[in-house]
Amino acid sequence: MRLLVVEDAGDVADAITARLSRHGHVCDKAGTLDEARQLIAVQPLDLIILDINLPDGSGFDLVRELRRQGNETPVLVLSARMGVDDRIDALDSGADDYLVKPFDLRELEARVRAVARRRHGETDAVLEAGDIRFNTATRQVTVGGTACELTRREQTVLEILLNARGRVIPKEDLHARLFGLDEEAGLNAVEVYVARLRKKIPSDSLDIRTLRGLGYQAFVKSNDTRI
Structure with a gap:
């Protein structure tokens, strides 16, 4: 799959892309919403892994923007704040899944696979x-x-x-x-x-x-x- 990792913490973005690349995924990185918009506009994507707190705004805004445009690319939200209200906001904005920081990269991989399976109508791995x-x-x-x-x-x-x-x-x-x-x-x-x-x-x-x-x-x- 082709993935876009939107994360302003360079070490976190590097760890995610390195791990997922080893499993055959092509990963692009963006550190801001503006960079993410530019990459989304020029490349077909299978999944967006999106941090919520970014230097130029909230990741929720990008999810809502994509859904208003009719872009149904699955979005997996990452956030250090994931109380009940935060999870509701993530799902209501159009996100497909969420993961609380800090997280285990193995769980991230499993969630990426799960989102991909749902997209293709699969029930198992x-x-x-x-x-x-x-x-x-x-x-x-x-x-x-x-x-x-x-x-x-x-x-x-x-x-x-x-x-x-x-x-x-x-x-x-x-x-x-x-x-x-x-x-x-x-x-x-x-x-x-x-x-x-x-x-x-x-x-x-x-x-x-x-x-x-x-x-x-x-x-x-x-x-x-x-x-």
Whole structure:
């Protein structure tokens, strides 16, 4: 997933992004509401992790602003103040979840996964398509019960395709979810990772089709139906 961490405490933001990046997520950082607005305007996002107390205002204002604009990107609120009234304000403003500081990074990871599952209509941490199983918590992929070793970015491509349920994923969308703003990688890099995934996942389990000018679409081959 592509995440935006809006947090003015540099050490906290660095710890969050380092932890989540190790699990295949692409993380951008913003230290103010203004920086966050600029990044939101130019990049598709799967989740925003948002501190409430920021130098130029309240994170609640940003959540309300996004919802008024029809932007339904999930928001996970972070705050050192989370009494009952604070939690009510977070949810009423349009936030999807909240976490009280200080927090354990493992709990943050679990909440990120939970928000992502709700967004895609999943009920547990395992994505299944045909004989492919992808545990998003452990990042373990199996095909027909046999472990399939994938790199972090190969896992990300597979996760996006499995969540897409047969929809066409534009190459630009895949690129945005694979590489951060500070990484120099052209669109051709997407083709490289898709090609690697094709080689590692048996063709009788998953067919990743290239639709020129449109993007990629994945099908389960075992029963000839779309994911």
